[in-house]
Amino acid sequence: MVNIGDVARAAGVSRSTASYALSGKRTISPAVRENVERAVRELGYTPNAGARALATSRTNVLALLGQFFDDEFAPAMLQYILGITNRARELGFDTLLVTEGDGVEALTRIATSRMVDGFVLLNVAEFDERLDPLRAAQQPGALVGLPGDATGIDTFDLDFDAAGRLMVERLHEMGHRELTLVSQPEHVVERGGAYVWRLADGARAKADEHGIRLNHVFGSSHQPQIGDDLNAVLDRYPQATGLLLNNEAAAAALPSVLAARGLSSPADISVIGRYSDEFARTFSLPFSAIDSAADLLGRRAVEQLVSRLRTAADASPHVIELIAPVIDDRGSIAAPPPRR
Known part of the structure; x- marks a missing residue:
């Protein structure tokens, strides 16, 4: 041995x-x-x-507090979990995955029991009830997701406002003048999913700057409803020459929807999504997209957390790190087709 x-x-x-x-x-x-x-x-x-x-006085175990919601696309969440658990293992830490509905009670119980050295929180809401108990815990924590107030906690997220602006700017450069943004279900916003409105606000600001018409709709996170939603969107906004997708289920369903309608991208409509590169490979998605950086965000959160544990740098300033969006061009962006 x-x-x-x-x-x-x-x-x-x-x-x-x-x-x-x-x-x-x-x-x-x-x-x-x-x-x-x-x-x-x-x-x-x-x-x-x-x-x-x-x-x-260490367990070399990190608690990962995740939440799986019925109105979100579960495979997308798994990419964040893999990034966290893989990096934790590389740094010598095991991961305790906690998916209890009452995150406040779970975090408080685990912190009090001292069964873990630190916490990583996923699905962070705008006003997340888990943050005050985390600040009060003796163990440090890190967030994947930007809340309204990140004081005292290291925070990592994609810059969703910049992502929305980049999507619109790229299609503006190609000559598009009407676009449709398909977001996550409205319930996600109602419970504090700020990434939805941050991307939408960024897209709206850039569209207004360029005089572009931006239609904004909320789509389901499940089949077959999301397929019906996409067909309804294409029927309702026939003059839109570009689709922006901040909804993983919509991205996964779109190829079959376009094929059934006899359409192709980018010949008939340009498409830019927002999802992880691994997600694109899993579903063989042909669309250009901004990588949601799920793996990178998870790894960065763990690295910062472990750094605090190993250096006892409790007094060092906490960081808010927003990953700059980059479009991976897979060939679904082109000039708009001639008006019919």
């Missing part, structure tokens, strides 16, 4: 240095820490959790 001595020899350091690198009890240079972590991965070393907790 591999022990800490084996790890130390493989990393070229003393046994105590290897132990400190894994426990975070002393400051270790990034290069040495990386050597130790590489040795851990290569040797398959697994420290005894009980002994480690007694010796370090």
Whole structure:
């Protein structure tokens, strides 16, 4: 069985240095820490959790508080979870996934029990009731999602306002003058899903700046309803030459909807979505899209959280990091077709 001595020899350091690198009890240079972590991965070393907790007051477990809502597309949430759990494992932490409906009670119970070293919160609402208990907890936390008030908590999100502006700007450059934005269901906004209106507000501001007509509708997150919604949108706004999709279910359903209507993209209509690159590959989506950066956001949240745990940098300023949107052009953007 591999022990800490084996790890130390493989990393070229003393046994105590290897132990400190894994426990975070002393400051270790990034290069040495990386050597130790590489040795851990290569040797398959697994420290005894009980002994480690007694010796370090650490569990090396992070709590991931996620929520799965009926009116959102569940496969999209899985991309965030994978980014968090994979990066946590790379950094020597296990992940406790908590999906209880009462997030406040769950967070308070777990924090009080000291069963985890820190928290990562998903599905963060504009006025999220979990934030005050998180601020009061002894363990640090990180958010994937921007709330109205992120004071005292490290926060990571896509810059949705900039994403909406970029979508409209790109189609404006191609000569489009009427666009339709399909957002998540309206219930998502009502419960605090600020990313929906942030993208919509950005798109509206850029459309107004360029004199573009922007139609905004809310679509279902489930089949077959989203297919019906898309057909209704295409019927209602026949002059719109571009579709903006801030709804993963709509993106997944659109290829079959267009095919059934004898339409193609970009010959008949240009399309820009907002979803992860992994999501696009899973559903073989041919549309240009802004990567929602699910994997990157999850990894950045874990890295910041682990950094706080290892450096005890409780007094360091908390960060709000918004990922700049970039359009991955898959060939679904072109000049609008001639008016019929």
